[in-house]
Amino acid sequence: MSGAGISRHRLFGKILLAFLLTYLAITQTVWLVYALGDKRDPPEMVMAREIGPSALEAGAQALARGGAPAFTEALTHLSPLMRGHLGAYRTAPLAPPMGQAMLTRQAIAPDGQVWHLRFTYRRDGMASLAMHTPPEVLLLGLIAGLIFSAALAWYLLLPINHMRFAFAQLAQGALSTRLSPRIGKRRDEIADLGRDFDQMAQRLENLVADRDRLLHDVSHELRSPLARIQLSIALARQSPERIGPAMDRMEIEIARIDAMVGELLILARAEHDQAAGEDYFDVAGVAASVVEDARYEAQVKAVTIALTGVEADQEWPLVRGNSELVRRALENVLRNALRYSPQGGRLEVEVTFGASARLFRIRVCDQGPGVSAHLLTTMFEPFVRGEGTTDEAGSLGAGLGLAIASRAIAAHGGRISASNRRDSGLRIDIEIPAADA
Numbered sequence: 001m002s003g004a005g006i007s008r009h010r011l012f013g014k015i016l017l018a019f020l021l022t023y024l025a026i027t028q029t030v031w032l033v034y035a036l037g038d039k040r041d042p043p044e045m046v047m048a049r050e051i052g053p054s055a056l057e058a059g060a061q062a063l064a065r066g067g068a069p070a071f072t073e074a075l076t077h078l079s080p081l082m083r084g085h086l087g088a089y090r091t092a093p094l095a096p097p098m099g100q101a102m103l104t105r106q107a108i109a110p111d112g113q114v115w116h117l118r119f120t121y122r123r124d125g126m127a128s129l130a131m132h133t134p135p136e137v138l139l140l141g142l143i144a145g146l147i148f149s150a151a152l153a154w155y156l157l158l159p160i161n162h163m164r165f166a167f168a169q170l171a172q173g174a175l176s177t178r179l180s181p182r183i184g185k186r187r188d189e190i191a192d193l194g195r196d197f198d199q200m201a202q203r204l205e206n207l208v209a210d211r212d213r214l215l216h217d218v219s220h221e222l223r224s225p226l227a228r229i230q231l232s233i234a235l236a237r238q239s240p241e242r243i244g245p246a247m248d249r250m251e252i253e254i255a256r257i258d259a260m261v262g263e264l265l266i267l268a269r270a271e272h273d274q275a276a277g278e279d280y281f282d283v284a285g286v287a288a289s290v291v292e293d294a295r296y297e298a299q300v301k302a303v304t305i306a307l308t309g310v311e312a313d314q315e316w317p318l319v320r321g322n323s324e325l326v327r328r329a330l331e332n333v334l335r336n337a338l339r340y341s342p343q344g345g346r347l348e349v350e351v352t353f354g355a356s357a358r359l360f361r362i363r364v365c366d367q368g369p370g371v372s373a374h375l376l377t378t379m380f381e382p383f384v385r386g387e388g389t390t391d392e393a394g395s396l397g398a399g400l401g402l403a404i405a406s407r408a409i410a411a412h413g414g415r416i417s418a419s420n421r422r423d424s425g426l427r428i429d430i431e432i433p434a435a436d437a
Helices: 003-037 043-050 052-076 125-130 135-171 189-238 240-271 283-301 323-340 401-411
Strands: 086-089 100-108 114-122 279-281 304-308 319-321 346-354 359-365 415-420 426-433
Touching: 003 135, 052 086, 052 100, 052 114, 135 189, 189 240, 240 323, 240 401, 279 283, 279 323, 283 304, 283 323, 283 346, 283 359, 319 323, 323 346, 323 359, 323 401, 323 426, 401 415, 401 426
Parallel strands: 304 346
Antiparallel strands: 086 114, 100 114, 279 319, 346 359, 359 426, 415 426
16 A cells, blocks of 8 residues: 555554544533433433333233233333333342342232232432434444544645655755645645745746856856966966966966955855854944945046935944844945946945835945946846946956845845936946844
8 A cells, every 4th residue: 555545544444443432422422411400300310200010000901811821911012212112021020230220019810920010110210311322323323423534534635746746846946836726725734835835946947057057157157267367277288488478377267266255255154044043243243344445446447426315323223143244244335336337437326225115225326327227127137237347357346235234135035126227327226224123
């Protein structure tokens, strides 16, 4: 027998046993309550008092008229219930069995034989009431229990078997497996469990897809610098006088690879939500510090960076998480804005706090060319670069900065989005929730 069949029968047996025990407990409890609440005498006592004497009289007359044959014929005219209580014996009656009582009478047959008539009945009528459930009622309960248990077992096991199959499919690598089509319109805890399974499967599928895409992108990004390193080695071997420039080029490419690996580690840390819960920090202070550092770098292109919304005496709540990860996210956003800002341009950084939603909002606006519409939704993915970005010597950008920023903000329960400004430039909006008060 398969595991599913054994499980099905085991669950069916448990349901049936529980139903029968509950059924017996209810029927006996109702019977006891009825018996204890009824002030009338038990049926056995009523029968002994009202029917017993007349039954003894009828038996005595039959014996006096025709002896044992007449008594036997008289019994056939009595009801089955009466027939089981009345008897005629040649010897004197002994003490009745425990829990019973009897009425007695003597009769003399035509042949002179003395007969002792006994009418027995239960003396502990209350005890008989306690367990006197009619067999028909018990049989009906058993049949109903079988039907109910089978229906309930089928109702429970059908979605459970679907889940077992889905888990087996998921374990074999079928990450697209979903339970919602099989669950249908159920609105119970089992359906909730199925929807949770779908969310888990979707999350796993996304993670595996992201991993595969990241591996593909990393291999693609590493191919170019590795090819240039190999070319530099080949040129150095062909022309000894080119060893110096070749070494310089290899140093640049190695630095680019090292920077890419470092950013990938930061991306992986943010991707796995390792930021939350480490410390409490002032996000406005972090933003002000990042702006101050960016102003130093902006001197090369004479770009002005204006910071608004941050005051020295303001009292804003703190943010729970990793301040260094948030700092890296803001640095990447500002450096990206500086990279695309024109000579002598202007950057605007605004920090606000919404008390009702308890959200910090950081807006960064530049005067660059902006991005195309399709890049607005993909620019926060790894290795996505804006139009016109080149890998010139000295530029170590690998298309990971905004991806790191997106993952870092998401690890703190926030979100980041981009939109083009009306005139020109790009606007980055960051939302980070404050810690609970």
